[in-house]
Amino acid sequence: MSTQEKKQTVQAVGDFTPYEAGKGEEYMSDDMRAHFVSILNKWKQDLMKEVDRTVDHMKEEAANFADPADRASQEEEFALELRNRDRERKLIKKIDKTLQLIQDKDYGWCEDCGVEIGVRRLEARPTADKCFDCKNLAEIKEKQVGKA
Template structure:
């Protein structure tokens, strides 16, 4: 890889540099890698589901069913992640990446490093979650 900036350089960048070419390039690579990992995780889980092992007793069957449940959960979670990755890639192209979809505020490097698909800044996310909790009661 070589080229491109490091995580440390990202975290030390000044606010004026926020979402400059080098940073967008960094997150584009992170998202591409995440997409490949997600696809292969889905494939692995599908393989596991497609080839049941030989089951000689109840214990085998029980552990296989447990593993299948886990595999299905992984497929489900990873499938939901794919559109988020694609949406983030689109935002990189359109120049909206790294900014909150609701407030327009910068999401911030630290948060994007933890969750490169983030669409909301932490403040808006917390507010939304609080709102949801209030509706639930």
């Protein structure tokens, strides 16, 4: 997970009360799904505010500098912001996909092995679609392929 993703996860996870399942409550009950819908919608709203902030910032800061070094610095700053917003745009799509999974009652189970992902893992990374073991295995495989 990149530093940006970790920062975004902290933003998403920082403003909620951890879910406490009731005695005998089944995994991914209506209340549990509502908890994650709330987290995901808040996260999406925060990301959308960032997009608006970036647009406003770029409009306010746009200037034609006579000095080529100043112009290059500004263009580099804008390029970095746009790259970050592109990552956030992709994350918003993933949040929308996750919200659809919740609506379809398919949320919370590993897409590879079918076991419960777990409430705490989902609170840490609400868009997680793999259990810890499958995600760990996928990362190991990715590292091996990357070195080849």
